[in-house]
Amino acid sequence: MTQPASHNQTLYQQIADELARQITEGIFQPGDKLPSIRKLSQQRSVSIATIQSAYEQLELQHLIESRPQSGFYVRQPVTPTYGGTLSEKSGISRMLSPFGSEAGQSCELPTPDQHTDLSLPTAVSIKQSASEVLRRCQQPELINLGTAIPSPDFLPVxxxxxxxxxxxxxxxxxxxxxxxxxxxxxxxxxxxxxxxxxxxxxxxxxxxxxxxxxxxxxxxxxxxxxxxxxxxxxxxxxxxxxxxxxxxxxxxxxxxxxxxxxxxxxxxxxxxxxxxxxxxxxxxxxxxxxxxxxxxxxxxxxxxxxxxxxxxxxxxxxxxxxxxxxxxxxxxxxxxxxxxxxxxxxxxxxxxxxxxxxxxxxxxxxxxxxxxxxxxxxxxxxxxxxxxxxxxxxxxxDRHLRRIQAAYARQVQLMGEAVSRWFPEGTTLTRPMGGYILWVGLPGKVDTFQLHHRALEQGIGIMPGKLFSARDHYQNFLRVNCAIIWDEQVDNAVRCLGELAQELLATEGEPGEEA
CATH class of the missing domain: 3.40.640.10 (Type I PLP-dependent aspartate aminotransferase-like (Major domain))
Incomplete structure (x- = not known):
């Protein structure tokens, strides 16, 4: 459904939103060439800079791409292949779209266990393990879903x-x-x-x-x-x-x-x-x-x-x-x-x-x-x-913030939907309305430090949950960085993580227990 433009929106945001709806509704198909910047500026009676900003917004949302010496084209959407038992799950966790439209059954992270010993002051000893995880996640050949550092694609380089x-x-x-x-x-x-x-x-x-x-x-x-x-x-x-x-x-x-x-x-x-x-x-x-x-x-x-x-x-x-x-x-x-x-x-x-x-x-x-x-x-x-x-x-x-706010909302939505598709039934995740990270809970007694090591072997970096506690809590949680340009490779990485988590869950012998 077409939403009215907000009075708080800038002109380029209104144009970007309208084009995004046209792409979503199929008026512009994957592979179609969009009007040139100059032509669209003449059609809309706006400046070339306004159209440039609108197209930059759509690029950050991964809806269009620029082809040198040719122009702007609608991108091919990521179309995951739903196969095996993963596609047949009916109770899998899902998230609410940051834009407010429901992308599936809503899923909220349950309140962390309020252990009676949480009130005990603790000497922290995560230095060695945290440094090692951070170092490994930043290896250039990895798909880095661990460290909360945005891809240069989102930065005003x-x-x-x-x-x-x-x-x-x-x-x-x-x-x-x-x-x-x-x-x-x-x-x-x-x-x-x-x-x-x-x-x-x-x-x-x-x-x-x-x-x-x-x-x-x-x-x-x-x-x-x-x-x-x-x-x-x-x-x-x-x-x-x-x-x-x-x-x-x-x-x-x-x-x-x-x-x-x-x-x-x-x-x-x-x-x-x-x-x-x-x-x-x-x-x-x-x-x-x-x-x-x-x-x-x-x-x-x-x-x-x-x-x-x-x-x-x-x-x-x-x-x-x-x-x-x-x-x-x-x-x-x-x-x-x-x-x-x-x-x-x-x-x-x-x-x-x-x-x-x-x-x-x-x-x-x-x-x-x-x-x-x-x-x-x-x-x-x-x-x-x-x-x-x-x-x-x-x-x-300020202009940069307006672009990445919308872009990160889109990235969080895409990542949340991918986690919902590929992770084991009983998985939970948060629904932030800002930033670009998700906190994902796995069912049963899945150890995400084990998941981290197995993921590294597949070229994927994640942050295990136990690093977020001085008392070794959250061993079945992980933090996911969403500020990474979404493509088929990233979707496949999330699918791989889901399959690895399913294997660990089966090893524990407790499928179906809530995290």
């Missing part, structure tokens, strides 16, 4: 190339000079403007530029805690956070976390009564790995709970810009009136992880964080800071 080329030609004398903390002023000004859009009213001098979000998290933990101290975290938790806690000699206190609402405030309150928690570290917006966004009321209640105890919140907002609807959820920092929220983010998931540009706004801990930054990595690449500042200032970042 050409725009960055132009910006950096211009900076090197015109401002090389600035590029070669280190910028000491708190970082490049023009970048901090741009970040302050963007933070205001998420409800955070901070000045540029309240922001410190870091080497990615990982360094921001490290600085925050060092600012609020010492080795041996207890940090309350979500369960499952972001692998990078667990690695940082381990590297600093701190202890993780895993709190049961709902797959739609986030950390259990009741369990957190009980834990605070039992243990000397120094900080609460969260990924509240498009959580990694669960994908949920904590409701606003939940965010307010969290601060109400922690304020009397003066316990700080370390907020990782790395995926905050990747909302499929384009409506950014206010950060926890937006409701902070006491300087207790240390806000961290970066451009690693939106622009490019290789730039290593992140930032932190540390509230009452700001000066200490700036001091720690000065004596850890000194500064962040000047060229990277200048390039990000320019990309944000000239409007390129």
């Amino acid at each position: 050409k725009q960055l190339q132009r910006i950096m080329g211009s900076l090197v030609r015109k401002r090389m004398d600035e590029v070669v000079v280190s910028v000491f903390p708190p970082g490049l002023e023009e970048l901090r000004n741009q970040i302050a403007k963007r933070m205001a859009e998420s409800g955070c009213h901070v000045a540029a001098n309240e922001i410190v530029i870091t080497n990615g979000c990982q360094e921001a998290l490290t600085l925050c933990l060092r600012a609020v805690a010492q080795p041996g101290d207890v940090i309350a975290i979500e369960s499952p938790a972001f692998v990078g956070l667990l690695q940082t806690i381990e590297s600093l000699g701190m202890k993780a206190l895993e709190i049961p976390t709902h797959p739609q609402k986030g950390i259990s405030l009741e369990a957190l309150q009980l834990a605070l009564q039992q243990w000397p928690v120094k900080a609460v570290a969260l990924v509240p917006t498009y959580n990694n790995p669960l994908g949920f966004t904590m409701p606003v009321e939940h965010r307010r209640k969290l601060l109400t709970l922690l304020k009397p105890l003066s316990i700080p919140v370390i907020e990782d907002d790395l995926f905050g810009d990747l909302d499929y609807s384009g409506n950014r959820t206010p950060a926890i920092k937006a409701y902070d009136e006491d300087g207790l929220v240390l806000y961290c983010s970066s451009v690693s998931k939106s622009i490019a992880s290789g730039l290593r540009v992140g930032w932190v706004s540390g509230g009452r801990y700001q000066q200490h964080i700036e001091f720690l930054k000065s004596f850890s990595s000194v500064g962040t690449s000047t060229l990277s800071q200048m390039a990000v500042a320019e990309f944000m200032a000239n409007g390129g970042y």
